[in-house]
Amino acid sequence: DTEVTQTPKHLVMGMTNKKSLKCEQHMGHRAMYWYKQKAKKPPELMFVYSYEKLSINESVPSRFSPECPNSSLLNLHLHALQPEDSALYLCASSQGRGSTDTQYFGPGTRLTVL
Amino acid sequence: DAKTTQPPSMDCAEGRAANLPCNHSTISGNEYVYWYRQIHSQGPQYIIHGLKNNETNEMASLIITEDRKSSTLILPHATLRDTAVYYCIVRVATTGGFKTIFGAGTRLFVKA
Numbered sequence: 001d002t003e004v005t006q007t008p009k010h011l012v013m014g015m016t017n018k019k020s021l022k023c024e025q026h027m028g029h030r031a032m033y034w035y036k037q038k039a040k041k042p043p044e045l046m047f048v049y050s051y052e053k054l055s056i057n058e059s060v061p062s063r064f065s066p067e068c069p070n071s072s073l074l075n076l077h078l079h080a081l082q083p084e085d086s087a088l089y090l091c092a093s094s095q096g097r098g099s100t101d102t103q104y105f106g107p108g109t110r111l112t113v114l
Numbered sequence: 115d116a117k118t119t120q121p122p123s124m125d126c127a128e129g130r131a132a133n134l135p136c137n138h139s140t141i142s143g144n145e146y147v148y149w150y151r152q153i154h155s156q157g158p159q160y161i162i163h164g165l166k167n168n169e170t171n172e173m174a175s176l177i178i179t180e181d182r183k184s185s186t187l188i189l190p191h192a193t194l195r196d197t198a199v200y201y202c203i204v205r206v207a208t209t210g211g212f213k214t215i216f217g218a219g220t221r222l223f224v225k226a
Contacts, residue, residue: 004157033214042201042216043158056210090157098212100146100165101205105157 003027004106006091012112015081021109023074023091031096032074033103034066037088049074050096081113117141117204123221126196132189134220136202139183146205147178148214149187151198158201161187192224 004025013019023032031050035043048056049068063085065077074091088110092103119137126132138147146165150158162169162176164185169176175188189196199219205212 031211042219045213045215048211048213050211056208056213088155092157100163101212102148102160102163103214104160105150107157108155110155 004091004093004104006089006106006109008109009107010110010112012114013078013081014114015083017081018077018079020078021076021089021091021111023076023093023106024072025093025104026072027093027104028071029093029095029104030071031094031101032068033092033094034074034076035090035092035105037090037108039087043090047076078111081111083113086111086113117145117206117215118202118217120200120202120217120220122218123223125223125225126189126192128194128224128226129191132192132196132222132224134187134189134200134202134222135184136186137184138202138204141182141204142207145207147176147182147185148203148205149174149176150201150203151196152201152219153195153198161200192222194224194226196222197224198222 007022034046037043046060047066052068063080067075088108090108091106094101094103148163149161152158164176178185199221201219
């Protein structure tokens with residue numbers, strides 16, 4: 001099973017709301033990732049968690065706050081977002097083995113900020 | 115910055131082989147080449163990866179040149195469902211670990 005699940009599929013929020021995106025995998029992977037993808041652009045890396053510790057933060061604004069409660073779950077907490085933050089947010093996981101490390105992606109959450 | 119360059123789009127007739135090129139001239143000795151594809155508004159799907167030998171699986175073949183500066187993904191019998199954006203990726207080593215940096219990708223149109 002190479003499934004990564006993400007909830008919700010769609011989310012509409014106002015600029016003053018607080019919401020969370022959730023990602024789950026049961027493949028025993030020890031690395032998890034958040035990506036942001038704008039329309040007709042490639043995915044951009046936001047955060048990497050390795051063994052439940054934040055290992056890479058690509059200078060993402062603090063209104064995005066990741067959390068990795070355990071090795072199977074990854075959350076992205078959203079607060080005071082801007083309309084330009086509207087995008088497809090993708091979660092991925094991998095074994096965490098370094099240079100040869102296949103990532104498996106979830107279907108994404110389509111976020112609209114009004 | 116992405117370490118790969120790909121043509122922005124390609125066409126292929128259904129049933130024919132689709133050959134998607136990728137240049138990665140700055141690749142380092144221990145960096146693998148990965149291919150993913152993304153069908154409209156879905157998450158990227160892993161296809162294949164390799165270091166220096168040619169690789170084949172049930173989805174595709176990967177041909178890597180001897181100097182490792184370029185590679186070609188081959189879909190042997192393209193179908194309409196293979197229409198997607200194909201990303202060639204080299205995972206980059208950083209102080210925090212390995213990063214997957216997507217390039218612009220090739221939009222493949224398979225036509226009946």
